[in-house]
Amino acid sequence: MRRLGRNIIDISVYVLKWGVVASLVGVGGGLGALALRRGISMVSNSTVALPLWITPAIGACIAALIFLWDPAAAGFGTDRYITAVNLRYGSLDRKTAVSKILASLATLGFRGSGGIEGPMVLIGGSIANIMDKMPPVRRFFTVHDRRILTVCGAAGAVGAAFHSPLAGGIFAVEVLYKSSLHYADLFPAMLSSTMGFVVYSLLDNAEPLLLIPEYVPDVANIHYYFLSAIIAGLAALLFMRSFQFSRKLAGRFPYQRLAPVFGALVAGLLIAAVPDTAGIGLGVIQSMLVTVQPLSILLILLTAKILATSFTIGFGGSGGLVIPALFVGAICGNALGGFVAVGQDALLASMVVAGMSASLASVASVPVSAAILLIEMVGLRIAVPATIGSVIGYIIGKGNIIYGIAVSSEPAFTRSHTIRESDRTLED
Numbered sequence: 001m002r003r004l005g006r007n008i009i010d011i012s013v014y015v016l017k018w019g020v021v022a023s024l025v026g027v028g029g030g031l032g033a034l035a036l037r038r039g040i041s042m043v044s045n046s047t048v049a050l051p052l053w054i055t056p057a058i059g060a061c062i063a064a065l066i067f068l069w070d071p072a073a074a075g076f077g078t079d080r081y082i083t084a085v086n087l088r089y090g091s092l093d094r095k096t097a098v099s100k101i102l103a104s105l106a107t108l109g110f111r112g113s114g115g116i117e118g119p120m121v122l123i124g125g126s127i128a129n130i131m132d133k134m135p136p137v138r139r140f141f142t143v144h145d146r147r148i149l150t151v152c153g154a155a156g157a158v159g160a161a162f163h164s165p166l167a168g169g170i171f172a173v174e175v176l177y178k179s180s181l182h183y184a185d186l187f188p189a190m191l192s193s194t195m196g197f198v199v200y201s202l203l204d205n206a207e208p209l210l211l212i213p214e215y216v217p218d219v220a221n222i223h224y225y226f227l228s229a230i231i232a233g234l235a236a237l238l239f240m241r242s243f244q245f246s247r248k249l250a251g252r253f254p255y256q257r258l259a260p261v262f263g264a265l266v267a268g269l270l271i272a273a274v275p276d277t278a279g280i281g282l283g284v285i286q287s288m289l290v291t292v293q294p295l296s297i298l299l300i301l302l303t304a305k306i307l308a309t310s311f312t313i314g315f316g317g318s319g320g321l322v323i324p325a326l327f328v329g330a331i332c333g334n335a336l337g338g339f340v341a342v343g344q345d346a347l348l349a350s351m352v353v354a355g356m357s358a359s360l361a362s363v364a365s366v367p368v369s370a371a372i373l374l375i376e377m378v379g380l381r382i383a384v385p386a387t388i389g390s391v392i393g394y395i396i397g398k399g400n401i402i403y404g405i406a407v408s409s410e411p412a413f414t415r416s417h418t419i420r421e422s423d424r425t426l427e428d
Contacts, residue, residue, distance in 0.1 A: 017140070022152045022188040025131060026195030029124035029156025034200055036101055036119060037161065043109025044279060052111065053272035056312065059110025060264035063103045063318055064257055070099035074260070074316045077118035078175060078403050081125055081154055085176055089143040090125065090150030094133060097126035103318035111278040113267055113308035114319020115326075120161045121154035121172060124196075128153025151176070151185050152192035159193030160200035163209055167373035168193035174366045175403060181368065209282060209377045212289050212353075215346035217384050224340060224347065225354040229389040232332035232355035233396030235302065236362035239328050240402050242306050243321070246314030253315070263315025267308045274304035281305070281327050285356070288330040289349050289378075292338045302331045321363060321402070329359030329389070350385040353378055357389030362397025370394075 047055055067074045072093060077100060084092045104119040128149045132141060141149065151172050159168025169190030173181055200206055246263070253259040271278045284301075287293075293301075309324040333355030334348070341348040353374055361370035371390035375383050 018148075018188040019191065021131075021149065022192040023195045025124075025128045025149060025152040026156030026159070026192035027199045028127040028131070029120075029153050029158075029192065030160035030196035030199035032097065032101070032123045032127050033120055033157045033160035033196065034203055036104060036116060036123065037204070039101065039105045040109045040116075040280070043105050044111070047110055050110075051272075052275060052278065053268045054265075055110050056107075056112040056264040056268040056271065056317075057261055059106040059112055060261040060317060062106040062110075063316075064260050066099055066103045066106065067257070067260070067316070070095055072096045072122075073099035073103040073318055075118075075318070076114070076313050076320050077120075077122035077318070078320065081121040081150075082176055082403060084125060085147055085150055090129070090132075090147035092122070092126045092129045092150060094126060094130050097123050097130065100126065100318060107264075107312065107317040107319050108279060111268075111271060112264055112312040112317050112319060113271065113277050113279070113281070113305065113324065114313045114317060114321070115280060115323030116161050116320050117158055117171070117322035118313075118320030119318060120157040120320070121175075124153035124155070124157025124172075125150040126153070127157075148185055148188055151189050155189035155193040156196030158196075160196035162373060162377065163197065163200070163206050164373050164376035165194040165197035166190065167369045167376050168196065170372060171364075171366055171369035174369050175364060208379065210286055210289060212349040212378055212382065213345045215349075215381065217346065217350050217381065219384070221347050221350065222384070222388070224336070224351055225385040225388045226392060228333045228336050228351040228354040228385075229358035229392035230396070231336060232329040232358040232389065233362045233393040235328050235332050236325060236359040236393065236397055237400060239306050239309075239325065239359070240363060240397070240400050242310045243314050243402060246310035250315040260316035263311040264317060267311040270304050270308045270311070274300060274308075276301055277305045277308045280323050282323065285323075285327055285330045288334040289352050290345065292342055292348060293334055295335055295338055298331050298335045298338075302328065305331070322360060325359045325363040326356045329356035329393075331355075332359070349378075350382060353382045354385035354389035357386045358393030358396070361390040361393035362400075363402055365394065365397060365401070365403070367391060367394035 100122045155169040155172035159165050173185045250259045276284045313319045333352035337348040337351045357374045361367045367390040371386045374386040
């Protein structure tokens with residue numbers, strides 16, 4: 001009885017502690033997501049008169065100045081988040097919350113091609129570190145607690161940014177390990193993600209990001225979902241190869257501080273030729289869900305989006321890869337739909353969703369959050385194609401790491417990284 005009573009007390013303390021802390025951190029992440037989304041919209045509207053071919057380079061010049069202040073703001077951010085959580089017990093510089101927002105505004109607001117999930121995990125994690133550095137709060141956390149705190153911050157920001165209270169928490173945990181979900185991280189992260197979404201919905205429109213016609217998928221078309229997922233998974237491999245190659249080129253660039261500007265110049269030329277590749281691209285994805293596009297246009301769009309994102313983010317611009325991955329998958333699903341789904345809106349939407357889920361699962365190795373994210377973004381009725389796509393995409397992309405090494409049991413992890421003794425105590 002005494003042991004049972006002690007267990008009940010321990011559980012109560014755990015629930016109270018993380019219920020309060022994860023909620024507060026989630027609110028911070030939600031506010032960070034709101035600031036980024038509104039900021040990108042404002043900057044985009046203010047730069048609409050600039051020539052499209054030079055606009056990304058102007059933003060890259062601004063971002064390059066920000067990188068001088070905080071180099072951690074460069075790139076897609078998710079790799080830094082993974083390294084911080086898995087190697088440094090969640091330690092992130094507090095100023096990165098500000099620098100990453102500003103750098104992302106300069107990159108994405110000035111029409112560079114990229115997404116928002118990478119900035120979000122880094123911004124949310126950095127906001128959580130601000131709370132951890134407060135002396136009255138710090139003494140209640142062990143180094144392992146601080147690690148979970150960073151995960152909660154990332155989850156709150158992602159859940160708010162994608163209007164996905166469940167997938168935000170799962171993504172923030174799943175991307176860390178590739179092949180498992182740790183419940184000790186997952187439950188606080190899900191609560192934080194939910195609170196991030198709640199505060200976002202109180203201050204802005206929180207409707208699903210994408211809309212599709214009202215329908216119930218026909219299970220007789222399941223083979224088309226598989227085919228769409230396979231094509232999208234293979235296209236995602238092409239995307240990953242292109243992105244990795246661009247990072248190698250950027251690493252050999254003779255003037256590293258100017259690499260983002262050079263990449264943005266090349267991306268700007270591509271974007272000027274194919275304007276639909278500019279910026280985040282959710283509007284283009286929405287059109288793919290409801291309208292069959294000509295195959296020739298889709299092939300051009302696919303090539304240009306892959307290259308524009310690779311040169312924008314691979315050369316150091318601040319942006320993410322989730323929405324570009326969804327973009328690639330949507331193109332593949334729409335291309336196949338042009339052969340089999342003309343005049344069938346329900347089938348077209350299902351194939352596009354299967355393609356998006358497959359591409360995301362392949363690029364990020366997050367099959368669970370990929371399926372749930374699509375369901376929350378589009379609606380429960382597309383659960384079947386979303387789930388099929390995520391499984392197929394994960395199988396195709398498994399072993400192709402784009403976010404860096406995620407778990408210490410992998411040989412490459414132990415070869416590439418060591419945990420220094422100084423990392424065991426987080427600096428003030």
